[in-house]
Amino acid sequence: MYLTIMKPQALQQIAVLARGLWIVEGPEGSVLVIKAGKELILAAQQRRELKLYLAPYxxxxxxxxxxxxxxxxxxxxxxxxxxxxxxxxxLTEALQSLPDEFSVCFFDEHNRELFSCKAQAKLGQLxxxxxxxxxxxxxxxxxMYEQADRWFSLTTYEDDAHATTVFLEEDLFPSDYLITDLTRQDFRGSKGFSNTQLERTEPGTFQELDIIYLLQRAYTSxxxxxxxxxxxxxxxxxxxxxxxDEVTLLLQAKDSPNTPAMMNTTLERKRKKAIGQLKNGLQQLRGxxxxIRREGNPALALVDGTPLDIDLAARPLVGVVVVREFFIDNYDEYSTMILKFMDEVGVRVLAFDYNEFEVMTRHCPSEDALLSAFFQISKCAEERRIYPRLRFTDLPPR
Structure with a gap:
């Protein structure tokens, strides 16, 4: 919360930035702002370093x-x-004048500052x-994105040696705090507030609320x-x-704890976890x-007991499953599961990892735009029998 407290006016600028690297003016000079998912922020806090590579294009x-x-x-x-x-x-111009000692502040996609520290790196070559x-x-x-992915997949020990190491040193603000949010709480079923923190041992409700905040980009609360x-x-x-207005979305959220222990899980176990989360999400959607089909319009209530007067039979259903993370070389397996589900159930279903869903809602900030993207993805999957990987890019601010 260093930058949030010390220079709150910077938050107006940070709020309109997409995920990535940005440089803003802080209370003591330039601050490297990194907007990223909670997994990267926790990893940076635990590993205490970043590596900077320059991929040729x-x-x-x-x-x-x-x-x-x-x-x-x-x-x-x-x-x-x-x-x-x-x-x-x-950004490119600011990087040219960034000193070797600077501050780094990590924000998530909801503009919450979750980790801030001093840093130092030898940036002369950069x-x-x-x-x-x-x-x-x-x-x-x-x-450039595509070539960078290919280049990094083939990096050598020499490339690693040429990378610049950014050492993340003493914290500028403690990271073990709880953030209470009194805004964005006017959706149905809200408690009137929400809490979040970097480490999450019980991820379910945290992720559900984060997804609701993403949906508020496209839908009224x-x-x-x-x-x-x-x-x-x-x-x-x-x-x-x-x-x-057009369809009723049924969404299932599947996350894992955001803890050092989970971060240190092997890659193979993470891959299996992603498949398990998608499988469970689809099973819950099936239920x-x-x-809805059996009862027509089942009687529903909010958690506090307030009856819900909604008509689930009035519009077509679309299912969405959001998991923690998908892996690009497992998309054939994900596709098989989703396409089989749609063939059996007869309802359009889409699946994203959380980062994809964040980008999707940022680029499609209305129901029409979101459903148009959903339809294009689903149609492509049905025709090619494999779900496409999303390819959104963000232009730098001018």
Missing amino acids: KADETTGLTLLTACFDDPQSPLLIKTPLIPGDP RKELGTLSPIGADHWPK KRIIHGPLKVSDGEELADVVVMG AIST
């Missing part, structure tokens, strides 16, 4: 560099932030490389219902129900859809 006569910020939660598959470097944009950049159009961004209960047995119908 070439397309015909055009050359460039993509900055890869790696946090090695796993030695074989680190968490990455990809930043195409474009001469003249504010500054030199930035000074050699040639002009490059924003139309190269997608290809009164259309979003958190955890409606079936009156018949007191069980949840779904984690989140959204009563849209919700079966209830």
Whole structure:
């Protein structure tokens, strides 16, 4: 909470930034702001270092560099932030003047500052490389991402040796605090407040609320219902129900604890966990859809007992499962599960990991835009029999 408390006016600027690296003016000079998911923030706090790689880019006569910020939660598959470097944009220019000693403040996608510390790195070579950049159009961004992914997958010990290490030193503010949010709480089923923290031993409700905040980008709060209960047995119908103009969304959220122990889980176990979360989410959706079809319009209530007067039979149903993390080389298995479910149940279903869903709702901030994207993804999956990986990019602020 260092920057939040010491220079709250900076939050207005941070709030409009997408995930990635940004530099803002703090109380004692330039501050490197990293907007990222809670997993990367916890890994940075625990590992106390980041690695900066410069991935070369070439397309015909055009050359460039993509900055890869790696946090090695796993030695074989680190968490990455990809930043195409474009001469003249504010970030690239600010990086050229960033001193070797600076502050780093980590914010999540909801603009909550979860970790802040002093840092130091030998940035001389990085500054030199930035000074050699040639002009490059924003139309190269997608290809820069793709080439950077390929380059990083083939990095050598020499590439690792040339990477710049950012050492994360003493904390600027304790990280073991609880943030209470009194805003964004006007959805149905809200307690009127919510709490969040970096380490999460019981992830369920935390993730459900974070997903509701993402949905509020596209839907008014009164259309979003958190955890409606079936009156018949007191069980949840779904984690989140959204009563849209065109369709009714049934959403299941699946997360894992955000703890050092979970971070140190092997990559293979994380892959199996993702498949298990998708399987469980689909099973729960099947139950919700079966209830609606069997009862037509089941009696529902909020957690506090308030009856819900909604018509679940009025619009087509669309299912959404949001899990902690998907792995790109397991998409054939994810696709098989989702397509089989749709064939059996006859309801359009989409699945995202949380980071994908965050990007999706940021780029599609209305029901029409979100459903259009849902339809395109689903249609592509049905035609190709495999779900596509999302490819959104964000242009740098000017």
